[in-house]
Amino acid sequence: MTEKLKQFRYVFFFVVVASLIVIGSSTYIFSKPTRSQDNAEIVPTVFVHGFKGTYRSFDTLLDRLETGIPDARRLTFHINKQGDLTIKGRYFSQKHPFIQVVFENNQASITDQTMWLRKVMTTLHENYGFEKANLVGHSMGGLAAANFLLTSSEDIYPSVDKLIVIGSPFKGISAERYYKPGSSAAAVDLRVDSPALLSMADHKAAFPADTKVLAVAGALQRSDNPGDGLVAVSSALGIKDIVPATHYSQEVFYDTEATHSGLHEHRGVDKAITAFLWPNL
Template identity: 45%
Template sequence: MRNPFFYRQRKYIFIPILFFLLGSSLFFLNSTPTRSEDTTQMTPTVFIHGFKGGPGTFNTLLDRFEENNWGTKQMVIHVSSSGNVQVRGSIPYTMNPFIQVLFENDRASIRSQTFWLQKVMWTLKEDYGISQVNLVGHSMGGLASTNFLLNNQRGSFPTVNKLVTIGSPFLGIEQETYFATNTGAATVDLKVDSNALTSMMENKEKISPKVGVLAIAGVINQEAAPAKQTDGLVSKQSALGLSYIIPAVNYQERIFFNEAATHSGLHEFAEVDQAIAQFLWNIQSEQDI
């Protein structure tokens, strides 16, 4: 007669092995790139912070976008100072995923951030099958995004359908006190007539004739002369300087006159939320309906 204790013992050994195999499967599923059922039909929107920015730049904006049912944040991409790309999350089947890019070195030059953005875009194309994206950049993130458009001919990158820049100083920052208290390679590029900004203007013929662009500027001193109007850091003229790079047929701009439309407050401004949603996804506000 067979010993029942022997079968009970085998049963108890089998159960931990089953859990181990199940756990291992889940680990590998979460550790390898996963693609949507059809990523070619999606256009994820990639959000890039600016100088000294980080998760806080777009976290609350993306929370509001989700609350409005405009899409969901599906992926966060960290880029180390050495350029290593680490991806958290995936692109499941959803028609409007958001991707947040975070640079470890938030004071790097436009050239470095452009190179890192190229690595991010290559990863999205090669590992996740993303063929097209929208870009949204605040301040220097808008400069890096535009410079990517000027330097993406060589390489396997997704096509950029639309670009939104928020308070990006395309003509530089005029406040000398700003450079007295801020340091890093980025501060060289952010000065008026810097080599980096001048180079972008000189290479404007490299921009794709198909990409649509929206430049957003804030003005907190509406009573000032037009040349002196500013969001507290970036002048209106500088934020709209993208018009010197983008063909007029593809260029739009929005100016928000409000004491709350500060340089760091623009990405917390409800009217900016609506302007982005309308431009990228043709979502109308209740007032327009």
């Protein structure tokens, strides 16, 4: 009887501990932020993946940045297919919050991704009290970030101090192998001279006058039409036709590591991001 009682106590203790862990994890992942602290001077950096991207797209880049950036903190903002937002992580007034945005529908249109990004930015402003933010987008994520700036001027969002676009095809992607019959909404928008891309260029006057922009491109070889294997350099730098010249800068990496998917794993890109966003570190 005594031995059975001991076993029962062990099992009961295990169940209680496991339950507390589950409850604690759920609270950590989905708890709502508080605005007890003043975050007006803190500038979070929002990272938006590209076409068919996942949390893995920026995961290792953020790992590397967190190693070199003091007082960094990562939160993940996940948008499901219905547009609902869940947040993983808690923010405790760290100086450099990193917001990793993950779209469950990673083949959505620029319009839909822009709408979801508005939800992210509204949350950063209303729930966390951030007055400013930086945006970093790879490939289509850069297009969504730029389109957000062109179409979202309300005071319910943080103002965007700096924008980095990495391999983002502002002039479209010409490779026909990229498109198949019945292509997704994203693929339609990524075509050369698509209505979505032309609309962005047509509304360039709406681009915020104070936002500084860095365009990053990859070139696997020097030729008449260099590119990263998918996006031509001229397309990746196409945002210069939208941004005021005084606030535009660019960097092109000419090497075999500067592939389209390799740009967010490129150590040179790491350095360019750090120098542009945090020049005093």
